Amino acid sequence: MAKGRIIIDIDRCKGCALCISYCPVNILELDLTTTNERGYTPLMTNDKEKCIGCGFCAIMCPDSVITVEKFIKEAK
Amino acid sequence: MSNVKTVYKKSEGLSDFHLSYCPGCTHGVIHKLVAESLVELDLLDRTIGISSVGCSALNYDFFSCDMQQAAHGRAPAVATGIKRVKKDAIIFTYQGDGDLASIGIAEAIHAAARGENITIVFVNNAIYGMTGGQMAPTTLPGQITTTSQNGRDPETQGLPLKISELMATIPGATYVERVSVHDPKHVFKAKKALKKAFEIQRDKKGFSLIEFISTCPVNWGMTPKGAVDWAVDNLIPYYPLGVYKDKTEGIE
Numbered sequence: 001m002a003k004g005r006i007i008i009d010i011d012r013c014k015g016c017a018l019c020i021s022y023c024p025v026n027i028l029e030l031d032l033t034t035t036n037e038r039g040y041t042p043l044m045t046n047d048k049e050k051c052i053g054c055g056f057c058a059i060m061c062p063d064s065v066i067t068v069e070k071f072i073k074e075a076k
Numbered sequence: 077m078s079n080v081k082t083v084y085k086k087s088e089g090l091s092d093f094h095l096s097y098c099p100g101c102t103h104g105v106i107h108k109l110v111a112e113s114l115v116e117l118d119l120l121d122r123t124i125g126i127s128s129v130g131c132s133a134l135n136y137d138f139f140s141c142d143m144q145q146a147a148h149g150r151a152p153a154v155a156t157g158i159k160r161v162k163k164d165a166i167i168f169t170y171q172g173d174g175d176l177a178s179i180g181i182a183e184a185i186h187a188a189a190r191g192e193n194i195t196i197v198f199v200n201n202a203i204y205g206m207t208g209g210q211m212a213p214t215t216l217p218g219q220i221t222t223t224s225q226n227g228r229d230p231e232t233q234g235l236p237l238k239i240s241e242l243m244a245t246i247p248g249a250t251y252v253e254r255v256s257v258h259d260p261k262h263v264f265k266a267k268k269a270l271k272k273a274f275e276i277q278r279d280k281k282g283f284s285l286i287e288f289i290s291t292c293p294v295n296w297g298m299t300p301k302g303a304v305d306w307a308v309d310n311l312i313p314y315y316p317l318g319v320y321k322d323k324t325e326g327i328e
Contacts, residue, residue: 017301060105060259061104062095063104
């Protein structure tokens with residue numbers, strides 16, 4: 001099960017792909033089927049289940065496109 | 077059952093404007109670090125930023141603190157004036173290498189010499205970005221730009237200026253460090269340096285300058301990741317990272 005998830009603000013994305021090269025689990029790619037409101041090819045995730053919520057993509061994103069959330073298990 | 081915890085989101089120190097920078101430019105990462113540092117130190121309300129001329133000229137729209145635009149290279153002089161009138165304000169200037177290292181070097185040196193209690197965020201990408209990629213004082217030997225088409229020739233154009241080393245020799249400077257934002261680890265280090273600079277200013281300990289090694293993918297003619305790798309392989313060996321001066325720790 002995914003340990004975290006990312007939320008992509010598609011219309012802020014400039015498709016620079018800097019985040020893709022820093023993802024340790026390689027689940028990021030550009031969505032070549034669409035363009036956003038500013039004409040860029042935006043980011044998407046190809047396997048949400050693998051996300052570990054490390055936040056590397058968001059830290060390296062120059063345009064604050066990515067919000068990272070981590071799932072925390074409640075103590076029994 | 078699981079709870080959701082937000083571990084990263086856009087900083088409150090940034091406005092909702094879309095940044096005007098080219099895709100993959102690390103100016104955006106540096107903007108985030110400035111904003112996050114000010115928010116985490118709870119200084120954003122009393123911060124006044126000085127934007128310069130260059131790619132970062134429009135950054136008065138991007139930060140959610142008060143901003144003032146300065147004439148080309150004159151940001152440290154404007155910062156001095158504002159700081160002297162509003163002593164409790166936190167003042168930072170955000171300048172590129174065209175602004176600080178060439179036209180505005182006198183203002184920067186004299187602000188440091190006077191020991192003004194301000195913070196300079198200096199972004200070094202080894203080129204004049206906004207005007208189309210001309211040779212800057214920080215352009216590396218052999219680097220091809222629109223005004224050095226056979227590569228910079230040290231015989232006629234001299235060697236690049238090392239601003240952090242230069243500023244560290246000025247007695248009035250309190251804290252000078254060079255950082256990079258080429259991977260998450262160095263981004264954390266850069267944020268630590270920036271927070272320290274703002275703390276020094278908050279505690280009225282004097283002048284601080286943080287130099288960021290940045291990239292210019294468009295004018296270097298590279299992909300964003302290629303530009304980051306080029307900076308690691310070429311810029312950082314010429315401009316070594318580290319603390320060049322820290323009076324609070326006795327490093328001179």
